[in-house]
Amino acid sequence: MIKVNGLYKKIGQVQALSNLSFEARDGEITGLLGPNGAGKTTCLRTVFGLLKPDEGFAEIDGINVADNPIAAKQALGLFPDPFGLYERLTPREYVRFFAELSGMEGAAAKDATARVLSQLKMEEIADRRCKGFSQGQRMKTALAQAIVHQPRNIILDEPTRGLDVMSTRVLRDMLKDLRAQGHCVLFSSHVMQEVAALCDRVIVMARGQVVAVGSPAELCAQTGHESLEEAFIQLIGTDEGIAA
Amino acid sequence: MKRIMTMFRKELLDAARDKRSVMAGLYYAIGTPLIMCGLFMVLINQLSSPDDLFIKIDNADKAKDLVHYLESKGVSHSDDATKVKDIRLVIGDEYPAQMAKGEAALVTLVADNSDDKLQKSIRRLEALLQQYSAEMGSLRLIARGVDPRVVQPLKVEVEDQATADSKGGMILGLAIFTMIYSVFISGMNLAIDTSAGERERNSLALLLSHPLSTRELVWSKILAVTSFALLGVILILIVSKFAYALVPWQQLGFAINLSPSFMLLMFLVAVPIALLAASLQLSVSFMAKTFKEAQSYLTIVLFVPLMLVMASTYQVAPDVLSWLPLSGQQQALMEVVKGKELPLAQLLVTSAATLAIALVLALVMERSLKSEKVVFGL
Structure with missing residues (x-):
C-alpha cells in the first residue's frame, strides 16, 4: 500500500506538487494519469525519498519514507524511466545485483533471478550483455529488476513508452499477475488506452493536484462522457499533453 | 557491509569489462617505466664515456x-x-x-x-x-x-661525498614520482565512469531508489576506484623492477635495484594515497553531469598533486613540503632510496593527513548525494 498525504514540492520556480494526496491499494493496479508536466515523476521520486517534500509525507505499508527510507525502499520495486541499465552487464548479473542490493542473500538472489528471467521468457538473452538490446529487451530487463525481490509495492514510471505491441502485452500480463498475487501496482502514464485497459483505479493529476479518483467507468459516469478520453479532458480542463 | 560488498563487486565487474578504464591504467603502468628506461639509457650514454x-x-x-x-x-x-x-x-x-x-x-x-x-x-x-x-x-x-x-699557491682537492646510492637517488626520485602518479592515473577513468557515467546512464537515481545509504554507495565506489589504483601501482612496480634492471647503471658508478622490501613499502605508502585519489576524483566527477565534463575538471584538479610531487622531486621545495600529503611521502621514499633511514614520523604524519583529507572528501560526497540538486542535476 502506497499512501501520499498533503505533498507540496517546489522545484525552482515551479510548484510541482501542491497538496497531493492519494493512496494505491494492495491487489489493485492504480494508474497515475496526467498530462506532461502534471508532477507525476516528481510525485514518484518523492515516494522513493529521492526528493524531499516541502510539506506532507509519503508512506509505504505504513512506513514513513522520510523517517525510515531504507525500510520503506525495501518494500518497493521501481521500474524507472529511463531504465538505467548497465550496458556491460548481462541481465542475469544486473537483476541479481539489484536483488542483493534489496537485501536478498546470495543463493536466494540467484534463484530469484533465474525464476524472474524464466517468468519473463528471457533465458535466451539472459547471458548477453545489455549493450545493443532492443527496447523490448531493455524493458524486460528493467521489469525483472523491479520485481525480482518480490516487493509488496511496485512503481512503474511511464512503462509503455517506446514499446511495441508484443512487449506491451508482456508488460500488461505481468502487471495483471502481480495484481492477482496481491501486490500493489502503481504506474504513471499519459497514455489513455493503457490506463483504460489495465487500471482498477485511476488517479487523475493536473498541476500537482488530484482532480479525480475512480475506476475508468466511474470517471466516465462522473463527467457524463462515454469515453475515458473525453472524461479526462473535461477533468483536467485542457487537451494539452495527452496521448490518445 | 554486505551491500557495500555487493556494490563493490558490481563496480569491479563493470569496470573490468570497460576497455577504456582498463587500458588507461595499463598503458600508463607498462609504458611509463619503459619510457623512463629509454630516457635513462640515452642520458647515461651522454654522461659516461665521452x-x-x-x-x-x-x-x-x-x-x-x-x-x-x-x-x-x-x-x-x-x-x-x-x-x-x-x-x-x-x-x-x-x-x-x-x-x-x-x-x-x-x-x-x-x-x-x-x-x-x-x-x-x-x-x-x-x-x-x-x-x-x-x-x-x-x-x-x-x-x-x-x-x-x-x-701554484692553492692546491684544491674536491672530495665527493655523494655515495653511489645517493647519486642514483635523484634518478630513482623520478621513478618514484611516476609510481605515485600511477595511483592517480590508473583509477581515473573508473572514477569518472562510476560517478558522472552512472549519472549519464540514468542509473544513479535507480541505485538511490534501492535500500542503500549514500554512505554505502560512496564507500563502495571509493573502494572500487582504490583497488584499481592499487592494481596500477602493483603493475608499475613489477614492470619497473624488470625494466630498470636493463639500464646500465654501473656506468654511472652506482646500482639501482628495486628491492622487494622497497616495493612493499611503496605499496603500503600508496594505499592512503590511492584512497585520497579515489575520493578526490569521485567527488569532482560527481559534480559533473557527463563523462566529458568530468574529464575536463579532473585534468585541472590533478595538477595539484602533480605539482606537489614534482616540487619534491626537483628539490625546489621549502621544508614545509616534507610535511604535506604526497610531497611528504615522496620525500620519505626518496630518503629510503638514497640508503638513508626511513623517516617514520614524517611518513606517518603525511599518511595520516592524506587519509584525513580522503575521509573529509568522502563525507562531503555522502552529503552531496543526499541533495536532490546533485542527484538530478536540478
Whole structure:
C-alpha cells in the first residue's frame, strides 16, 4: 500500500506538487494519469525519498519514507524511466545485483533471478550483455529488476513508452499477475488506452493536484462522457499533453 | 557491509569489462617505466664515456707534441666531414720558434660559442689546452731550477661525498614520482565512469531508489576506484623492477635495484594515497553531469598533486613540503632510496593527513548525494 498525504514540492520556480494526496491499494493496479508536466515523476521520486517534500509525507505499508527510507525502499520495486541499465552487464548479473542490493542473500538472489528471467521468457538473452538490446529487451530487463525481490509495492514510471505491441502485452500480463498475487501496482502514464485497459483505479493529476479518483467507468459516469478520453479532458480542463 | 560488498563487486565487474578504464591504467603502468628506461639509457650514454672528439687542426705539423698530447686524450684531427665537429684549432706559424724561445706560443681556437651543442666539446678542448700549458710551464721552471709549486699557491682537492646510492637517488626520485602518479592515473577513468557515467546512464537515481545509504554507495565506489589504483601501482612496480634492471647503471658508478622490501613499502605508502585519489576524483566527477565534463575538471584538479610531487622531486621545495600529503611521502621514499633511514614520523604524519583529507572528501560526497540538486542535476 502506497499512501501520499498533503505533498507540496517546489522545484525552482515551479510548484510541482501542491497538496497531493492519494493512496494505491494492495491487489489493485492504480494508474497515475496526467498530462506532461502534471508532477507525476516528481510525485514518484518523492515516494522513493529521492526528493524531499516541502510539506506532507509519503508512506509505504505504513512506513514513513522520510523517517525510515531504507525500510520503506525495501518494500518497493521501481521500474524507472529511463531504465538505467548497465550496458556491460548481462541481465542475469544486473537483476541479481539489484536483488542483493534489496537485501536478498546470495543463493536466494540467484534463484530469484533465474525464476524472474524464466517468468519473463528471457533465458535466451539472459547471458548477453545489455549493450545493443532492443527496447523490448531493455524493458524486460528493467521489469525483472523491479520485481525480482518480490516487493509488496511496485512503481512503474511511464512503462509503455517506446514499446511495441508484443512487449506491451508482456508488460500488461505481468502487471495483471502481480495484481492477482496481491501486490500493489502503481504506474504513471499519459497514455489513455493503457490506463483504460489495465487500471482498477485511476488517479487523475493536473498541476500537482488530484482532480479525480475512480475506476475508468466511474470517471466516465462522473463527467457524463462515454469515453475515458473525453472524461479526462473535461477533468483536467485542457487537451494539452495527452496521448490518445 | 554486505551491500557495500555487493556494490563493490558490481563496480569491479563493470569496470573490468570497460576497455577504456582498463587500458588507461595499463598503458600508463607498462609504458611509463619503459619510457623512463629509454630516457635513462640515452642520458647515461651522454654522461659516461665521452666519445672521441674530432676537430680540424691547422698547421698540425708545427706542434707535433701538442697534437700527440691531444690525441692521447681522445681529441684528434679528422677530414671526415660527417664526424668532425665545427671546431678549428689553428697553430700559429711562429709556434715552434716561440716554444723554443720560451715565449707564449699562439694557438687559436675557432668555434661558435653560442652553439649549445658545441659548448661541451669547446670546454673539453679548452681544459686540455690549459693542462698542456700548465705541464709545459712546469717543465720550463724545472729547467731553470725552480720548483713549479711556487706558481701554484692553492692546491684544491674536491672530495665527493655523494655515495653511489645517493647519486642514483635523484634518478630513482623520478621513478618514484611516476609510481605515485600511477595511483592517480590508473583509477581515473573508473572514477569518472562510476560517478558522472552512472549519472549519464540514468542509473544513479535507480541505485538511490534501492535500500542503500549514500554512505554505502560512496564507500563502495571509493573502494572500487582504490583497488584499481592499487592494481596500477602493483603493475608499475613489477614492470619497473624488470625494466630498470636493463639500464646500465654501473656506468654511472652506482646500482639501482628495486628491492622487494622497497616495493612493499611503496605499496603500503600508496594505499592512503590511492584512497585520497579515489575520493578526490569521485567527488569532482560527481559534480559533473557527463563523462566529458568530468574529464575536463579532473585534468585541472590533478595538477595539484602533480605539482606537489614534482616540487619534491626537483628539490625546489621549502621544508614545509616534507610535511604535506604526497610531497611528504615522496620525500620519505626518496630518503629510503638514497640508503638513508626511513623517516617514520614524517611518513606517518603525511599518511595520516592524506587519509584525513580522503575521509573529509568522502563525507562531503555522502552529503552531496543526499541533495536532490546533485542527484538530478536540478
